Amino acid sequence: MIAILRKDASPEAVEHLLSWIEKKGLQTNYSKGENETVIGLVGDTTKIDPFLLESMDIVERVQRVSEPFKKANRKFHPEDTVVDCGHGVKIGGGHFQVIAGPCSVEGKNLIKIARRVKAAGATMLRGGAYKPRTSPYAYQGMGPEGLDLLREAADELDMPIVTEIMDQRDVQTFLNKNIEVWQIGARNAQNFPLLKEVGKTKAPILLKRGMAGTIDELLMAAEYIMSEGNENVILCERGIRTFETRTRNTFDLNAVPVLHYLSHLPVVADPSHATGYTRYVEPMALAATAAGADGLEIEVHDDPSRAWSDGAQALTPDMFDQTMERIRQIRSVICDTESCEA
Template sequence: ETQEQVTEIAKDVKAAGATLMRGGAFKPRTSPYSFQGLKEKGLDFLKNARAATGLPIVTEIMSPYMVERFVEDVDLIQVGARNMQNFDLLKELGKTNKPILLKRGLAATIEEWLMAAEYIMSEGNENVILCERGIRTFETYTRNTLDVSAIPAVKRLSHLPVVVDPSHAAGMWWMVEPLAKAAVAVGADGLIIEVHNDPEAAWCDGAQSLKPDRFAKLMGDLRGIANIVGREL
């Protein structure tokens, strides 16, 4: 939203133990009239926050034509759910050596998700991280339905790491904490958790964002669960 806001949140989450910072410089939205991100200006905000904190940055790519810029500026390139089967984009990313965060499609089966990853790897880039972010089901109470069972399934079927985005799955901040704990308990290799210093005034997705103090407390709880199941956080 602003340089000050991005940098402030980056400092807060790093202090709590975060190891990466994701921000939506380019934001695909269901409605063409919704906020679409600040685009190149937003990417500059993220780069400046990285310079201030040392946190590597993650942001979503929308087009094959942006690959060169993303390879230069972004540490981990995200392919969003809507682009999971954008095969031209996947193949172009496969020609790079940048790590790719591949989100599961809105209604993708596990096999379709893994085959999308194969499109990247078949071009030579094996640095792929899978992200479970909830799928579309008949249930409308939550934004999506988090498929916790996908985590052990992917672990059995693939060598790829899998992270979970409980924020986007639930769409409600008060569900993020229990879903994050469940993800760690069943073997997730990482979590993407949305944090905002003023969620009520957020330009996008404020309803699913934690405030920095709640995020810090959650990180402490997650470390305890990770220790119980023999993982490190």
């Protein structure tokens, strides 16, 4: 952390500030230029609130130098993390997985869809039992009964489940039903009590980037989970809010190589939510694969026009067959020069 001082700071005030910082256990480095005087703070700067420092009379501006995320940081953990999702499915460090299924669990059609996505090559089954909806009057999901349908389908097909948890009071239910991968949705990206609570379990967490969140905020959300002891975090780029209205969100595929650079955690991309339209899902699934994602999450529905939510972005099983074929081809180009599995 560095503090830029005002031009008119008196020597006494500077002296006072230096000793204040040093009392916090940090070292200081003082550099006086013609236009700017800069103090460098050396040591564990998490002890200092940058806004507080900035509020002092002689301080003009404060800038962070080091990243505030530690456990998620590749600097302190250079090797890729491989997350074990159960049923023999691993993600990260060269392991690539496709998560597929309907947006919402709706009933008997789940097993039908599940069989098709498994046959096409998907290795994890998605489906929402608890749905965050903008309107209180919109369909809110089947709840525990939906989890049971997922459990049944996943057990038949020997696949791990990926499903969203929205309420910290549901942790015990998720544990009881042996849900493998717990998804935290974009709207809960800064729901700190929820992040802490899932951080107390050992469940792999598929953590989605916030609606208008930055990459650093995503990593700080991971940090919340990891700081409680759960290091099984899978990051997910699902599109961010921008001024563009021709798509549901803007798919920030830059985030894939950036997250790999900054962090050791696996990175999944969700072209369904990131585009919002069936017709754009395949090209963007291929783009995400080419960008180096460790996995994809794709919505598939046997009859999109009757889906209870997000039908507009679902692939049919036939479309998914073709998309999987092309994903494999792109993946094999990418893997040619990496030590990874296609």
